[in-house]
Amino acid sequence: MARQSISFTEPNDKWLNEQVDNQEYSSKSEVVNDLIRQARNQQIEIDWIKAKLEKAEKSGFTNDSKEQILAQAKSLNE
Template structure:
């Protein structure tokens, strides 16, 4: 992909101006979804929205990944890796009882 950049200042926000190339399928998608009566008013609006969505998805995946890693470490720490679901549930209940929560 080839592009060039310039910097714009709009409402106290710095915005980078770029020229980008699209594949034919992506160009067709833009033509169908940008313009009067469409979801987006400009190609820039469409591309920025798609990037925002991709960034949000990436943040969510990183959050989930971190939680899964923490859960895995907790399972290893508590010796649950080699146990079946009944043994794990029994362990949870024992921990709760020892904490006087049941």
């Protein structure tokens, strides 16, 4: 595992410490890694939405229902 040295603002450091103190996480590193994982997953969803929008703009209209579109979006999280 790569080691990094990073600095936090006081409010962010306080929040990180609270997460560890509340036993949500065992260390600040664990909190930061979880936040990065969440951001990466969020970026995957954003990229998927962008791709769907670009495809829709180029193709015109879709025959998919809003329920089908929602189901497709939710399947990304599985």
